[in-house]
Amino acid sequence: xxxxxxxxxxxxxxxxxxxxxxxxxxxxxxxxxxxxxxxxxxxxxxxxxxxxxxxxxxxxxxxxxxxxxxxxxxxxxxxxxxxxxxxxxxxxxxxxxxxxxxxxxxxxxxxxxxxxxxxxxxxxxxxxxxxxxxxxxxxxxxxxxxxxxxxxxxxxxxxxxxxxxxxxxxxxxxxxxxxxxxxxxxxxxxxxxxxxxxxxxxxxxxxxxxxxxxxxxxxxxxxxxxxxxxxxxxxxxxxxxxxxxxxxxxxxxxxxxxxxxxxxxxxxxxxxxxxxxxxxxxxxxxxxxxxxxxxxxxxxxxxxxxxxxxxxxxxxxxxxxxxxxxxxxxxxxxxxxxxxxxxxxxxxxxxxxxxxxxxxxxxxxxxxxxxxxxxxxxxxxxxxxx
Ligand SMILES: [Zn+2]
Numbered sequence: 001x002x003x004x005x006x007x008x009x010x011x012x013x014x015x016x017x018x019x020x021x022x023x024x025x026x027x028x029x030x031x032x033x034x035x036x037x038x039x040x041x042x043x044x045x046x047x048x049x050x051x052x053x054x055x056x057x058x059x060x061x062x063x064x065x066x067x068x069x070x071x072x073x074x075x076x077x078x079x080x081x082x083x084x085x086x087x088x089x090x091x092x093x094x095x096x097x098x099x100x101x102x103x104x105x106x107x108x109x110x111x112x113x114x115x116x117x118x119x120x121x122x123x124x125x126x127x128x129x130x131x132x133x134x135x136x137x138x139x140x141x142x143x144x145x146x147x148x149x150x151x152x153x154x155x156x157x158x159x160x161x162x163x164x165x166x167x168x169x170x171x172x173x174x175x176x177x178x179x180x181x182x183x184x185x186x187x188x189x190x191x192x193x194x195x196x197x198x199x200x201x202x203x204x205x206x207x208x209x210x211x212x213x214x215x216x217x218x219x220x221x222x223x224x225x226x227x228x229x230x231x232x233x234x235x236x237x238x239x240x241x242x243x244x245x246x247x248x249x250x251x252x253x254x255x256x257x258x259x260x261x262x263x264x265x266x267x268x269x270x271x272x273x274x275x276x277x278x279x280x281x282x283x284x285x286x287x288x289x290x291x292x293x294x295x296x297x298x299x300x301x302x303x304x305x306x307x308x309x310x311x312x313x314x315x316x317x318x319x320x321x322x323x324x325x326x327x328x329x330x331x332x333x334x335x336x337x338x339x340x341x342x343x344x345x346x347x348x349x350x351x352x353x354x355x356x357x358x359x360x361x362x363x364x365x366x367x368x369x370x371x372x373x374x375x376x377x378x379x380x381x382x383x384x385x386x
Contacts, residue, residue, distance in 0.1 A: 001113065001114075001117075001372055002368065002369065002372065004113040005106075005109055005110045005113040005368055005372060006096070006368065008109035008110075008112050008113050009089060009096060009098075009101065009105060009106050009109040009110075009363075009368070010089045011029065011109070012026060012029075012072075012100070012105040012108060012109050013087060013088075013089050013098040013099065013100050013101060013105055014087055014088065014089075015029070015072075015087075016087050017072050017073050017074055017100070018073065018074055018075070018076050018077070018099075019073040019074070019075070019076075019134055019136045019137045020076075022050045022051055023051050023052065023072045023073060023133045024050065024051065024052055026072050026131075027043065027052045027053075027054050027072065027131065027133075030054055030108075030112060030131060031043065031054060033112060033115075034056050034112070034115060034129075037115055037116055037119050038119065039056050039057075039058055039115060039119060040056065041054045041055065041056040042054070042055045042056070042148055042152060043055075044144040044145055044147075044148045045144075046133065046134070046140075046141065046144075051133035051134060051141065052133060053130070053131060053132045053133055053141050053142070053144055053145035053148075054129070054130070054131040055128065055129070055130050055131075055145055055148060055149055055152075055153070056128065056129045057126045057127075057128050057153055058115060058118045058119055058123065058126060058127045058128075058129070059118065059121075059123030059124075059125065059126035059127055059382070060123060060124065060125070060126055061126070061153075061154060062124075062125060062126065062154055063125075063154040063155045063156070063157070064125040064154075064155075064156070064157045065125045065126035065127060065128055065153075065154065065156040065157065065382075066125065066126075066127055066128070066156060066157065066158055066159070066160065066316065066378065066382065067128040067129075067130050067149075067156050067158070067159035067160065067338070067343065067345075068107075068111045068127065068128065068129055068130065068159075068160055068162065068375070068378075069129075069130035069131075069132070069142075069159050069160065069161050069162070069334060069338070069345075070104045070105075070107045070108045070111075070130070070131060070132070070161065070162045070163070070349070071104060071131075071132045071133070071134075071135030071136065071141075071142075071334065072105070072108065072131050072132065072133055073133055073134055073135055073136050073137070074099045074100040074103065074105070074136065075099075075103075075136050075356075075357045077099050077359070080358075080359035081359050081360075082359050082360060083097075083359075083360055084097060084098075084360075086098055086099035086361075087099060089101065091365075094364060094365050094366070095362040095363065095364050095365065096362060096363050096365065096368075097360055097361065097362045098361065098362075099361055100361070101351065101355075101361055101362055101363040102164045102350075102351030102352060102353070102355040102356050102361050102362065102363050103163065103164055103351070103353065103355075103356035103357065103361070104162055104163055104164060104349060104351070104356075106349075106350050106351055106363045106367070106368060106371070107162030107163075107164075107349040107350055107351075107371060108129075108131055108162070110350070110368065110371045110372055110375060111129055111162070111375065112129070113372070114372070114375045114376070114379065115129070117376070117379055118379055118382075121379050121382070121383045122383055123379075123382045123383055124382065124383065124384075125157070125382050126153075126154070126156075126382075127378070127379070127382055128149070128153065128156055130142075130145055130149070130159075132145055132334060135333075135334055138176075138300035138302065139302050139332070139333075139334055139337055142334045142337050142338075143337065146337060146338065146341045146343075149341075150341065155342075155343070156343055157312045157313075157316075157344070158311075158312045158313035158316055158343065158344050158345065158346075159313060159335070159338040159343050159344070159345040159346075160313065160316075160317060160345070160346060160347075160348055160349075160378075161333050161334055161335040161338070161345060161346070161347045161348075161349070162347075162348065162349030162350070162371075163329075163331070163333050163335075163347050163349050163353070164349050164350065164351035164352050164353045164355070164356055164363075165327070165329065165347055165348055165349055165353070166350075166351070166352050166367065167321060167348060167349070167350055167367065167370045167371060167374060168321070168323065168327055168348065169314065169317045169318060169321055169323040169325075169326045169327065169346060169347075169348050170326065170327050170328065170329050170346060170347035170348065171305070171307045171308075171311065171314050171326035171327070171328075171346050171347075172224070172226065172262050172304065172305050172306060172307045172326075172328045173304060173305045173328060173329045173330065173331060173332060173333055173335065173336070173347070174227060174232075174259040174260060174261055174262075174304050174330055174331075174332065175259060175260045175266070175301075175302050175303045175304035175305075175332060175336065176257065176259055176300070176301070176302045176332045177257060177258055177259075177260065177266065177269070177270075177298065177300070177301045177302075178255065178256070178257040178298070178299045178300050178301070179255070179256055179257070179270075179296050179297065179298050179299060180253055180254070180255050180256075180296070180297055180299055181203070181206060181253060181254055181256065181273075181294065181295070181296040182251065182252075182253040182294070182295050182296075182297075183199040183200075183202050183203045183206070183241075183251065183252045183253065183293075183294050184199060184250065184251055184291075184292055184293045184294070184295075185197035185198055185199035185202065185248070185249060185250055185251070185252075185285065185289070185292050186248070186250065186288065186289035186291070186292055187243075187247055187248050187249070187250035188247075188248045189246065189247070189248070190245070190246040190247060190248055191246075192248075193248060194288075195288070196248030196288070196289075197248070197285050197288050197289045197292045198248050198249050199241055199242075199249045199250055199251050199252040199292075200241045200242050200249040200252045201249075202252075202281055202284075202285060202294070203239070203241060203252035203253070203254055205280075205281060206254075206273070206276070206277060206281060206294070207236050207239070207254060207256075209273065209276045209280075210234050210236060210256060210273065211234075211236075213234060213269065213272055213273070214233065214234035214258075217231055217232050217234070217264075218231050218233075222261060222263040222264055223261075224261045224262065224263070224328060226327060226328030227261055227328050227330055228330060230261070231261060232258055232259060232260045232261050232264045232269075233258065233259050234256065234257070234258040234269070235256060235257055235258075236254055236255070236256040237255050237256065237257065238254060238255040239252065239253075239254040240252070240253050240254070241253065241254075255299070259330070259332075260303075260304050261304060262304040262305065262306040262307060263306070264304075266303065270296070270298075273296065274296070277294050277296075281294060282294060302332045302336060302337070303336045303337075303339075303340055304332075304336060305333065305335045305336040305339060305345065305347070306336075306339065307326065308339075308344060311344045311346070312344050313344040313345050313346045314326060314344070314346050316378075316381070317346050317348050319381065320374055320377045320378055320381065321348065321374065326346070329347065329353065331353060331356075333347055335347050348374070349371065350363060350367035350368060350370060350371035351363040351364070351367050352367075
């Protein structure tokens with residue numbers, strides 16, 4: 001079994017599925033592998049048909065199943081100091097090196113390696129394998145998979161997202177919401193500032209407001225000590241604006257994000273910003289030039305994973321891992337999308353997020369063993385009569 005899992009890790013890492021590329025070669029490989037076992041897959045595609053999710057059900061066609069879910073894409077390797085080819089697994093000192101070994105192709109490979117055992121077992125509830133595209137660029141693919149699941153298959157009881165947690169149970173994570181705010185002023189010669197509306201100056205006021213709002217949230221909460229830092233953060237990450245020192249800037253835009261902890265009212269940050277702009281910015285801009293404006297658009301959004309009392313996903317993973325505490329992680333995952341679609345979800349997978357996205361990413365071989373043992377326990381649980 002370990003050898004099969006290692007072979008599959010090598011195969012999956014060998015597909016260059018950096019998010020800008022197609023993942024179809026990997027998806028077709030997984031589909032053919034499962035088909036050889038007598039397991040049919042459902043594929044759902046992106047708009048151009050260049051990327052796909054794969055969903056496969058093993059076991060009886062009944063509700064109450066368990067989803068093993070992970071993303072097939074990986075982050076870029078360009079500019080990173082790799083000591084070996086990132087897409088060729090190298091084994092050294094009890095570790096497998098390669099892009100995606102930790103985040104998160106090993107989990108997928110181990111689930112595929114266990115598929116023959118799942119198939120041979122007399123499962124009383126199904127085990128679903130879910131492979132998504134475009135997680136690393138904002139969880140763009142999983143929505144289609146979840147729609148397809150809801151439309152085509154009996155409702156599962158829980159989902160386990162195998163992001164790298166060193167096989168520890170994680171029941172909550174921060175969300176991610178990103179925006180671009182564009183200030184449009186009125187340009188003119190810089191000697192006549194009273195006739196213009198300087199977009200950079202107003203954008204700076206809005207950025208300063210976001211900085212004050214971040215400080216207010218850091219002081220007042222809500223708080224969750226499982227996170228570092230234990231509160232919602234706001235960051236302005238890029239600013240663009242103006243043309244020259246002697247021209248009043250007509251346009252300035254900036255990209256910003258916030259990472260909400262579970263319990264923060266997601267709409268509150270945006271509504272506080274909109275109220276500030278409406279009350280303190282626009283009246284002064286419009287007094288000089290009525291055509292001026294401030295527009296904020298949301299670029300991406302992923303909700304936080306909220307811990308649920310009596311979550312069947314949490315109860316199952318507690319049982320399988322023996323964990324009696326559940327942790328928090330600061331990175332976003334597809335777990336919150338499963339939760340949003342009504343499927344209780346937790347995170348538990350092999351390898352460490354410390355190695356995710358890094359050059360010389362690796363997974364320790366004992367993590368592979370631990371994940372195999374975890375999935376065998378899952379199989380036993382799904383086989384046993386309740
Ligand atoms: Zn990941």
